[in-house]
Amino acid sequence: xxxxxxxxxxxxxxxxxxxxxxxxxxxxxxxxxxxxxxxxxxxxxxxxxxxxxxxxxxxxxxxxxxxxxxxxxxxxxxxxxxxxxxxxxxxxxxxxxxxxxxxxxxxxxxxxxxxxxxxxxxxxxxxxxxxxxxxxxxxxxxxxxxxxxxxxxxxxxxxxxxxxxxxxxxxxxxxxxxxxxxxxxxxxxxxxxxxxxxxxxxxxxxxxxxxxxxxxxxxxxxxxxxxxxxxxxxxxxxxxxxxxxxxxxxxxxxxxxxxxxxxxxxxxxxxxxxxxxxxxxxxxxxxxxxxxxxxxxxxxxxxxxxxxxxxxxxxxxxxxxxxxxxxxxxxxxxxxxxxxxxxxxxxxxxx
Amino acid sequence: xxxxxxxxxxxxxxxxxxxxxxxxxxxxxxxxxxxxxxxxxxxxxxxxxxxxxxxxxxxxxxxxxxxxxxxxxxxxxxxxxxxxxxxxxxxxxxxxxxxxxxxxxxxxxxxxxxxxxxxxxxxxxxxxxxxxxxxxxxxxxxxxxxxxxxxxxxxxxxxxxxxxxxxxxxxxxxxxxxxxxxxxxxxxxxxxxxxxxxxxxxxxxxxxxxxxxxxxxxxxxxxxxxxxxxxxxxxxxxx
Numbered sequence: 001x002x003x004x005x006x007x008x009x010x011x012x013x014x015x016x017x018x019x020x021x022x023x024x025x026x027x028x029x030x031x032x033x034x035x036x037x038x039x040x041x042x043x044x045x046x047x048x049x050x051x052x053x054x055x056x057x058x059x060x061x062x063x064x065x066x067x068x069x070x071x072x073x074x075x076x077x078x079x080x081x082x083x084x085x086x087x088x089x090x091x092x093x094x095x096x097x098x099x100x101x102x103x104x105x106x107x108x109x110x111x112x113x114x115x116x117x118x119x120x121x122x123x124x125x126x127x128x129x130x131x132x133x134x135x136x137x138x139x140x141x142x143x144x145x146x147x148x149x150x151x152x153x154x155x156x157x158x159x160x161x162x163x164x165x166x167x168x169x170x171x172x173x174x175x176x177x178x179x180x181x182x183x184x185x186x187x188x189x190x191x192x193x194x195x196x197x198x199x200x201x202x203x204x205x206x207x208x209x210x211x212x213x214x215x216x217x218x219x220x221x222x223x224x225x226x227x228x229x230x231x232x233x234x235x236x237x238x239x240x241x242x243x244x245x246x247x248x249x250x251x252x253x254x255x256x257x258x259x260x261x262x263x264x265x266x267x268x269x270x271x272x273x274x275x276x277x278x279x280x281x282x283x284x285x286x287x288x289x290x291x292x293x294x295x296x297x298x299x300x301x302x303x304x305x306x307x308x309x310x311x312x313x314x315x316x317x318x319x320x321x322x323x324x325x326x327x328x329x330x331x332x333x334x335x336x337x338x339x340x341x342x343x344x345x346x347x348x349x350x351x
Numbered sequence: 352x353x354x355x356x357x358x359x360x361x362x363x364x365x366x367x368x369x370x371x372x373x374x375x376x377x378x379x380x381x382x383x384x385x386x387x388x389x390x391x392x393x394x395x396x397x398x399x400x401x402x403x404x405x406x407x408x409x410x411x412x413x414x415x416x417x418x419x420x421x422x423x424x425x426x427x428x429x430x431x432x433x434x435x436x437x438x439x440x441x442x443x444x445x446x447x448x449x450x451x452x453x454x455x456x457x458x459x460x461x462x463x464x465x466x467x468x469x470x471x472x473x474x475x476x477x478x479x480x481x482x483x484x485x486x487x488x489x490x491x492x493x494x495x496x497x498x499x500x501x502x503x504x505x506x507x508x509x510x511x512x513x514x515x516x517x518x519x520x521x522x523x524x525x526x527x528x529x530x531x532x533x534x535x536x537x538x539x540x541x542x543x544x545x546x547x548x549x550x551x552x553x554x555x556x557x558x559x560x561x562x563x564x565x566x567x568x569x570x571x572x573x574x575x576x577x578x579x580x581x582x583x584x585x586x587x588x589x590x
Contacts, residue, residue, distance in 0.1 A: 002456070004453055004456070005453060005454055005456070007453075008450055008453030008454060009450075011450075012439065012442070012446070012450045015441075015442055015446055016439060016441040016442060017441075019441050019442075019480070020441060183435065183437060183438075183440075184433045184434070184435040184436075184437035185437045185438065185439060187400075187405060187431075187433050187437060188431065188433055188437045188451075188496070189454065190404075190405055191403040191404065191405055191424055191429065191431040192424065192451070192454045192455060193424065193425045193426075193427060193454065193455060193456060194454045
């Protein structure tokens with residue numbers, strides 16, 4: 001493995017696209033347009049069953065309150081310790097943690113999905129009103145993640161960013177490598193000391209550069225222009241982004257082996273990109289997918305990238321959080337498989 | 352096998368139903384210019400690709416300077432000019448050459464590029480974007496790219512297709528100069544008048560070399576007046 005040769009391939013890719021202003025423009029402008037549309041389109045409102053936990057160690061008559069809440073429509077309630085309730089919120093198995101004190105009711109909402117949060121808050125307020133006038137004295141609402149002004153756009157921004165990184169970089173790498181095959185330059189490269197692994201690695205480095213530039217612009221646009229609130233570190237966002245991009249570049253190289261021309265390559269979009277858009281968390285949160293579709297979502301790299309980006313952007317998790325690490329691990333596994341497949345596909349084409 | 356640049360014996364290669372090489376034999380000594388002459392589809396490109404390590408024959412032996420082709424490529428002994436120009440159209444001439452230089456591991460990039468461009472007489476087009484060049488110029492850049500690392504064997508797959516006669520003459524002057532420096536050249540062609548410029552010829556048809564020798568030897572052996580009719584007679588005799 002020669003770093004000089006890998007660097008030569010990466011530099012060449014950057015130089016080629018530097019002159020392709022239209023591709024660069026699309027890479028940045030298209031996601032911004034779509035992101036703006038998403039921002040204009042999605043408001044907040046929905047009807048949901050609220051999963052509530054009443055903190056037994058901080059409430060008066062927790063068991064009775066839990067039972068009464070559970071009996072009302074739109075709420076499933078149980079009692080548990082405050083710590084257990086907090087863990088359930090973090091794990092996504094509960095939506096709200098209630099503390100019923102003499103001074104009134106405090107509701108801690110999970111808050112990372114505004115669609116759900118709005119529904120949960122509405123259901124809980126209704127249920128509390130049924131409990132009696134004392135409980136209904138406006139409960140104090142707090143948020144574990146997000147906040148009262150947290151919108152659907154705030155929640156979806158990480159997903160949209162992940163999707164566009166994946167989609168555009170997949171397209172660019174498919175077509176670039178297809179050109180490499182069809183113009184005969186791959187033949188020339190394979191008749192040089194360049195190894196297949198070095199070539200693939202060079203592509204990964206070159207395209208990751210573009211993906212990070214794209215992400216920097218897109219994240220800045222969403223944060224500063226669209227005013228999306230975000231927590232966590234930029235570095236964490238970039239790490240997840242880079243991991244996802246490696247998969248999409250390798251997948252692009254792999255797909256280019258099965259396409260004879262650019263038209264055919266575009267026909268792979270419905271196969272590779274659309275399922276990820278529908279099932280990877282862009283349109284519907286993965287945990288709300290029908291049971292039949294969940295196993296498919298589990299084998300899509302975007303599912304994990306979306307979850308990890310949401311964790312670091314919305315919930316402010318650090319990179320070494322177990323959930324983020326697990327997602328990055330799965331993405332890395334996809335990376336190893338697709339990179340291996342990409343390298344093998346080059347051997348098949350050129351003996 | 353001292354002094355042998357190319358040694359090929361009984362080389363066979365099949366692509367699906369098509370048998371591209373059917374027991375091809377050819378030897379080329381160091382410093383020779385050998386022409387591989389035959390019609391389209393006779394197996395010229397497949398054989399050249401086998402020498403460049405791009406095709407693995409099913410049977411037979413292929414060696415380049417006594418090594419397996421893949422090793423010879425890794426050692427930078429082979430320069431391969433493909434039939435299509437095989438360059439990056441979005442990049443300048445210099446950027447293309449710089450890239451191929453890095454792949455070959457040559458350190459004195461500037462000198463290598465200047466020399467290669469000098470050889471193909473394109474110094475003034477150094478900063479031109481390749482896609483804006485004429486076909487003939489692109490072919491010259493392609494040759495320059497194959498020369499960058501000073502290979503000992505040049506494989507040229509129909510290098511003068513679509514090249515005007517004046518430029519073709521220049522090309523052959525380049526080839527002759529390179530051979531003078533000890534570079535071995537294997538050049539494929541289906542143009543008979545080019546063949547006369549080679550030291551030796553291999554007539555290839557349907558995946559086998561049907562005759563080998565100088566142009567004069569081959570015409571004499573066939574009892575023909577020119578190379579084209581010699582090719583026809585030798586091909587008929589071998590069928």
